[in-house]
Amino acid sequence: MITQTIVNGLLLGGLFGIASIGFSIVWGVMGVINLAHTAFITVGAYIAFSLFSTFGIDPLLSIPISIIALFILGYGIQTLIINRATQTNLLLSFVVTFGIDLIIINVVILLFTTDFFSVRPSYSGASFEIGGVVIPVVRVIVFALAFLLGLGCYLLLNRTRLGQAIMATALDRDIVRTMGVNPRRIYAIAAGLGAALAGAAGNLAAIIYPVSPFIGLKFIGAAFVVTVLGGIGSVEGCIIAGLLYGLIQALSASVFGVETQEISAFLIFILILLLRPQGLFGKRFFGEH
Amino acid sequence: MTIEIKGLTVHYGDSQVLDRIDLVLPDRGMTALIGANGAGKTTLLRTLMGLVRPTAGEIIVDGRRMTGLDAEQRPALGLAMVPEGRRLFQGLSVHENLRMGAFARRDTVQIARDFERIYDQFPALVPLRRQLAGTLSGGQQQMCAVGRALMARPRYLLVDEMSLGLSPVVTEDLARTLSRIQETDGTSILVVEQDVELALDITNFGYVMETSRIVLSGPSDTLRANPKIREAYLGL
Numbered sequence: 345m346i347t348q349t350i351v352n353g354l355l356l357g358g359l360f361g362i363a364s365i366g367f368s369i370v371w372g373v374m375g376v377i378n379l380a381h382t383a384f385i386t387v388g389a390y391i392a393f394s395l396f397s398t399f400g401i402d403p404l405l406s407i408p409i410s411i412i413a414l415f416i417l418g419y420g421i422q423t424l425i426i427n428r429a430t431q432t433n434l435l436l437s438f439v440v441t442f443g444i445d446l447i448i449i450n451v452v453i454l455l456f457t458t459d460f461f462s463v464r465p466s467y468s469g470a471s472f473e474i475g476g477v478v479i480p481v482v483r484v485i486v487f488a489l490a491f492l493l494g495l496g497c498y499l500l501l502n503r504t505r506l507g508q509a510i511m512a513t514a515l516d517r518d519i520v521r522t523m524g525v526n527p528r529r530i531y532a533i534a535a536g537l538g539a540a541l542a543g544a545a546g547n548l549a550a551i552i553y554p555v556s557p558f559i560g561l562k563f564i565g566a567a568f569v570v571t572v573l574g575g576i577g578s579v580e581g582c583i584i585a586g587l588l589y590g591l592i593q594a595l596s597a598s599v600f601g602v603e604t605q606e607i608s609a610f611l612i613f614i615l616i617l618l619l620r621p622q623g624l625f626g627k628r629f630f631g632e633h
Numbered sequence: 634m635t636i637e638i639k640g641l642t643v644h645y646g647d648s649q650v651l652d653r654i655d656l657v658l659p660d661r662g663m664t665a666l667i668g669a670n671g672a673g674k675t676t677l678l679r680t681l682m683g684l685v686r687p688t689a690g691e692i693i694v695d696g697r698r699m700t701g702l703d704a705e706q707r708p709a710l711g712l713a714m715v716p717e718g719r720r721l722f723q724g725l726s727v728h729e730n731l732r733m734g735a736f737a738r739r740d741t742v743q744i745a746r747d748f749e750r751i752y753d754q755f756p757a758l759v760p761l762r763r764q765l766a767g768t769l770s771g772g773q774q775q776m777c778a779v780g781r782a783l784m785a786r787p788r789y790l791l792v793d794e795m796s797l798g799l800s801p802v803v804t805e806d807l808a809r810t811l812s813r814i815q816e817t818d819g820t821s822i823l824v825v826e827q828d829v830e831l832a833l834d835i836t837n838f839g840y841v842m843e844t845s846r847i848v849l850s851g852p853s854d855t856l857r858a859n860p861k862i863r864e865a866y867l868g869l
Binding site for chain 1: 683684712716720725732737767785
């Protein structure tokens with residue numbers, strides 16, 4: 345029973361991690377708390393749903409499409425709106441991204457109404473058993489893909505020329521210009537990357553949860569808790585904090601009841617922050633400007 | 634091939650920080666820019682790099698006017714800066730900092746050789762390659778900052794307050810490295826210094842700034858002998 349709960353929690357935790365990485369990167373690189381992040385997740389879920397219901401495309405195959413579509417959306421919004429509106433003023437970034445969130449969600453409602461839809465590929469009911477623990481195949485797939493996307497993102501940021509430029513810009517957006525880096529372009533790429541990961545998360549979420557305009561809201565708490573817990577801007581921190589978040593929620597739900605799971609997650613979040621304000625895996629020197 | 638600055642004027646809001654600056658940076662050699670705190674020396678370097686927009690005047694690099702050219706386009710023209718306060722990417726390693734210096738370059742093979750060259754010039758950095766730049770001592774950070782600028786293979790190198798907060802031994806070491814680089818690469822180096830004695834020692838020509846204007850210029854030897862300079866800056 346307890347093993348089952350732990351497995352359930354960890355499997356969902358992978359999704360919480362991937363749903364938060366983009367939020368964390370955007371916050372870490374440009375100091376923008378992007379309240380439209382969960383709207384990007386919602387759009388990803390609807391892309392999976394539309395392609396599945398209209399063309400019968402398997403939701404796993406639509407992930408690259410969600411990633412590309414959301415990258416373009418995130419890049420465009422950053423270039424056209426956020427770069428112009430604000431770069432450092434946190435309060436203004438709240439207002440602007442909240443507005444963008446409202447617009448996106450209302451467009452989704454216009455197109456799809458507020459009905460609930462489901463995306464059920466042929467393998468959605470399948471599961472297997474190891475030592476009395478029942479493991480749904482979809483959740484394993486979702487977990488594995490979330491982990492691979494997280495790993496890819498980590499390698500992109502830490503092992504490539506572009507990734508290094510993103511990190512350097514996060515540390516000093518003035519001096520990077522003297523080395524030929526255009527911070528506005530880096531911001532647009534980081535925003536596109538953040539949105540693309542949100543799109544992938546939404547696409548994956550559509551396989552597990554009912555698709556509605558509110559599917560993204562499931563992740564708003566997770567995005568904050570996981571980001572701060574993992575250390576703002578830290579991809580590896582997000583993955584581990586995501587697993588932890590899933591675990592805490594599952595344990596709390598099974599011990600105290602489902603209605604306590606958010607409360608428990610936030611309580612432990614506050615507790616950890618009291619003991620370790622930089623998060624579990626906060627990178628030194630990041631976010632100090 | 635030179636940098637020519639003509640009538641360069643900069644305002645921060647209502648206050649004028651550079652007032653009709655004329656300055657020539659030759660295509661090789663070491664040039665000094667000296668003057669008291671707040672005279673506008675750092676602003677002049679930042680304007681050259683494109684980080685500050687002038688209100689009047691122009692900068693001509695190798696015959697090309699810089700007007701309207703963004704900061705991020707200027708490294709490709711051979712400009713690099715060692716900024717005041719070093720401004721390393723503290724959360725990146727020494728090696729990653731050096732690599733960022735070469736960001737505008739595409740000649741991968743030569744970049745690899747230049748890494749070796751920087752580590753040859755600053756052997757103290759070799760054991761620190763993987764260490765975060767923010768954890769280095771002041772002297773090590775300055776070596777890394779100079780190394781980062783050199784990784785751009787600049788034809789014009791602007792060095793801002795290199796000696797600030799460093800011991801005389803480290804400062805002299807860095808100054809020798811700059812002279813050596815100047816000789817082997819034929820780089821043109823502009824040093825902005827509080828340490829006027831050092832600046833005039835390693836350069837062949839100098840400019841003196843006072844409250845946003847250039848008030849004096851000439852060969853470094855002549856400036857050293859100038860009674861006004863001796864009194865105001867050398868304390869003699």
